[in-house]
């Protein structure tokens with residue numbers, strides 16, 4: 001066991017939106033953190049590309065370095081907040097090989113190279129913590145990895161991307177355009193450096209892969225996650241949803257059934273009175289169903305510098321405690337061997353919005369396409385149009401493959417001028 005009074009030396013890589021808040025909180029809360037850890041936390045240095053740039057009072061030139069490898073080599077804990085795959089991956093591996101524990105918020109890296117990093121951390125007997133990587137400030141990784149380790153998680157459903165929730169919420173409640181809402185999300189520090197990761201669902205898919213791996217005790221790769229983003233969602237979709245008392249949310253869903261595990265990310269219509277419909281701005285919310293615990297709900301700020309820094313500091317305190325007092329966090333658990341199911345096997349509901357010919361017999365021609373594929377129609381709504389009539393049909397639950405075949409059939413039907421949008425319905 002180390003001397004409790006010996007400082008724990010912290011290296012920060014990447015003082016951006018999250019990293020600069022971590023540095024500020026480390027400096028402002030030093031005495032509290034030291035008391036909680038049982039040893040002072042000492043900032044060994046902050047890795048930046050350009051040491052000459054003025055970065056404010058918490059980042060004086062004396063703590064900055066452009067030599068990441070030297071910084072990492074002298075640290076007890078390395079906090080990686082650069083994002084991206086490289087050089088983050090190499091520096092984390094260097095840190096681990098040098099005997100440092102690692103805290104990271106980098107879901108893209110964990111989803112792509114998690115097993116390599118977990119194995120390296122295991123071999124070196126150091127900690128690898130990543131609470132901030134999933135749903136920002138919300139404690140979710142720790143509850144799934146530790147608190148629920150004695151239970152069997154069967155389903156996770158939630159909003160895990162703040163940027164897309166902010167965009168959809170601003171479009172719904174304030175009528176903002178997609179582009180303006182995205183720009184605001186970037187200015188508020190919610191979006192990834194390349195916001196394509198947010199709007200195309202890749203960020204949520206990475207989080208879903210991490211959560212599913214932890215929940216189901218098996219490695220779920222990014223490629224195993226079906227992924228659709230929100231870039232095709234139009235103002236018309238948002239209005240159509242509102243008119244039917246629904247809202248559009250980007251959801252992550254991970255399920256374990258007797259057939260296997262299935263993980264998907266896509267936009268979905270959620271009833272306005274569902275708790276997920278009340279998740280606004282960059283907030284996230286995640287429901288977990290477990291065999292013994294039953295239903296659990298987690299809610300809080302899913303993005304933003306300060307909230308995310310809270311999760312990073314929580315991890316930092318945990319790994320620093322191990323440094324100061326001995327002990328080690330959980331290792332990767334991946335003993336299970338469930339099949340990973342394709343999206344085609346998922347049971348879901350569709351809402352299909354289309355323009356149809358305005359003539360008698362159209363409704364029965366459309367209904368016939370659904371019947372041909374064994375898909376039941378629950379609700380039909382007709383809306384007036386200029387050259388064509390608008391038709392919105394919601395189905396009963398059916399296998400995704402049958403729903404897709406139905407939409408293909410509708411596209412080929414003479415009665416249908418255009419399939420304008422297809423959204424899944426969840427949360428009922």
Ligand SMILES: NC(=O)C1=CN([C@@H]2O[C@H](COP(=O)(O)OP(=O)(O)OC[C@H]3O[C@@H](n4cnc5c(N)ncnc54)[C@H](O)[C@@H]3O)[C@@H](O)[C@H]2O)C=CC1
Nearest residue numbers: 014015016017018049081082083105106189190303304308
């Ligand atoms: N912003 C947020 O709300 C959240 C972010 N995260 C994750 O936290 C990490 C950091 O995110 P942000 O702070 O938002 O990003 P950011 O882009 O604001 O900050 C990244 C910092 O790292 C630096 N950096 C990037 N590549 C570098 C390189 N090769 N060499 C030296 N410096 C480099 C950048 O110059 C910048 O200062 C990412 O992995 C992100 O996915 C996780 C949860 C929430």
Ligand SMILES: N[C@@H](CC=O)C(=O)O
Nearest residue numbers: 161162163190191192
């Ligand atoms: N870009 C991410 C940041 C947090 O993980 C998001 O918007 O959720």
Ligand code: NA
Nearest residue numbers: 131134136138
């Ligand atoms: Na979290």
